[in-house]
Amino acid sequence: MKSLFIDIKNDETRCYLFSIEHGRFEHVETKVVNEAGNYDFGIKNSGNIDVNISLPINMLNFRVLELPFRDKERILEVLPFELEGMILGGSDKVIMDAVVLNKTDNKYKVLAxxxxxxxxGRTLSDLKASSLTPSLITSIELRSVLNEFSTEKLINPVNxxxxxxxxxAIEEIINPSINLSKGEFVFKQHLEExxxxxxxxxxxxxxxxxTISADIIFHLYTTRSEISNxxxxxxxxxxxxxxxxxxxVNEYYKLQSHFKELIDRNSYLSGISCLNTLRLLSQLERRSxxxxxxxxxxxxxxxxxxxxxxxxxxxxxDSLSRNFENVVISDSKSSLQNKMLFTITAQEKKLE
Structure with missing residues (x-):
C-alpha cells in the first residue's frame, strides 16, 4: 500500500510518497511540486492510494476555550455555538476541529x-483536478506547536x-492532530466508494x-414428497x-384400533394361562x-x-421346576405350630 502526503508550505509544496508494509512506513520519494496539480507520482486517478494534505499554520485560525468535558464528539457539538460570536459571517462559513490541550481546575483547555x-476550497481545487481524494486534511506545523504548546508559537511558529x-507526516497519518476533511470537503469519491x-x-x-429461500423450498418439497411416499x-x-x-381414510388410526382389539383379545385369553397353571399345581406331589x-x-x-x-x-x-422356570424358595421359617412356612416364586416357561 502507498500513501501520498502533500505538504503545502508558504513558499512551495512538497509531496512525500510512503510505502506501507505491515504497519511500517518507508519514505520512497520526495517531490517538489512546481506545476499546479502535478501531485500524482505516476499514480493519478488511482483509487488504492491514501492521500493526505498538510496546510500551513498561517492558513488556520485558532481560539482557546475552556469546557467542562474532554469528549471529542461533545466538543464538536458545542463548538459552533462557542465560536458563533467570534467568527465573521458565522460558524457555518468555516470547517472546524478541536484539540484538547490540558486540564485546569475542573475545566479542560481546548484549542479550536x-x-x-x-x-x-481554493486550496484543494488543484487536488480535485488530479482526481485525488484526501482522507486527511491536517497541519504538520500545528503538530510541532502542540508538542510544547504556547499561543506564541501559534503566531510565530518555529522552522x-x-x-x-x-x-x-508519518505521525499525522497514524494519529492525526486534526482532520478538516469534513462536510463538503469529504470528496465524493469516498461517498461513491x-x-x-x-x-x-x-x-x-x-x-x-x-439461496436460503430456495434451499428451504427444496427441503419442504422433498419432505412433502417423502411424507407422501x-x-x-x-x-x-x-x-x-x-x-x-x-x-x-386414515390407515394409522385404523391400525391403532386393530392393535387395541388384539390387546383386548389377549386379556381374554390370559385366563387360559391361569387355568393351565392351576391344573399343573393340582398335579404336584405335595406330601405334607x-x-x-x-x-x-x-x-x-x-x-x-x-x-x-x-x-x-x-x-x-423340584416338581415346579419341571413345568416352570426360575423357581426359587424365596422365604422359609418356622411357625409356632412347629410348621415350616415357605414362599416359592416361579415364572411360566416361555414358548420357543
Whole structure:
C-alpha cells in the first residue's frame, strides 16, 4: 500500500510518497511540486492510494476555550455555538476541529482550529483536478506547536527541517492532530466508494436470501414428497394385512384400533394361562405341604404355604421346576405350630 502526503508550505509544496508494509512506513520519494496539480507520482486517478494534505499554520485560525468535558464528539457539538460570536459571517462559513490541550481546575483547555470554507476550497481545487481524494486534511506545523504548546508559537511558529517534516507526516497519518476533511470537503469519491460497497453488500445479501429461500423450498418439497411416499407405503402394508378394508381414510388410526382389539383379545385369553397353571399345581406331589396363598400375575407365580419339613418344601420346588422356570424358595421359617412356612416364586416357561 502507498500513501501520498502533500505538504503545502508558504513558499512551495512538497509531496512525500510512503510505502506501507505491515504497519511500517518507508519514505520512497520526495517531490517538489512546481506545476499546479502535478501531485500524482505516476499514480493519478488511482483509487488504492491514501492521500493526505498538510496546510500551513498561517492558513488556520485558532481560539482557546475552556469546557467542562474532554469528549471529542461533545466538543464538536458545542463548538459552533462557542465560536458563533467570534467568527465573521458565522460558524457555518468555516470547517472546524478541536484539540484538547490540558486540564485546569475542573475545566479542560481546548484549542479550536478552523479555516474558511472558501479558502480551503481554493486550496484543494488543484487536488480535485488530479482526481485525488484526501482522507486527511491536517497541519504538520500545528503538530510541532502542540508538542510544547504556547499561543506564541501559534503566531510565530518555529522552522521545521525537511527530515522532521517527513517524521511529522508519518505521525499525522497514524494519529492525526486534526482532520478538516469534513462536510463538503469529504470528496465524493469516498461517498461513491461507500455507496458502491453498500450496493455490493446489498446484492450479496439478496443472493444469500434467495439461496436460503430456495434451499428451504427444496427441503419442504422433498419432505412433502417423502411424507407422501411413506403414506403410500403404510396404505400398501395395511391393505396386505386387511385386504377386505378398501375404504380406509386414515390407515394409522385404523391400525391403532386393530392393535387395541388384539390387546383386548389377549386379556381374554390370559385366563387360559391361569387355568393351565392351576391344573399343573393340582398335579404336584405335595406330601405334607399345604398352599395358603396363590398369586398369578402376568406369567409370574407366587406360592405361600406350610409344610412339616424342608424336604417337603424342596420336593415342591423340584416338581415346579419341571413345568416352570426360575423357581426359587424365596422365604422359609418356622411357625409356632412347629410348621415350616415357605414362599416359592416361579415364572411360566416361555414358548420357543
Amino acid at each position: 482550529v478552523y479555516i474558511e470554507k472558501l479558502i480551503l 521545521i527541517d525537511d527530515a522532521q517534516r517527513i517524521k511529522y 461507500t455507496k458502491k460497497g453498500l450496493k455490493i453488500a446489498s446484492i450479496l445479501l439478496l443472493l444469500i436470501f434467495f 411413506i403414506k403410500k407405503e403404510i396404505r400398501k402394508q395395511y391393505l396386505e394385512l386387511y385386504p377386505q378394508e378398501k375404504n380406509v 405341604a399345604i398352599f395358603n396363598e396363590l398369586i398369578i400375575e402376568k406369567g409370574n407365580l407366587t406360592l405361600k404355604g406350610e409344610a412339616d419339613n424342608l424336604n417337603d418344601i424342596q420336593q415342591i420346588k
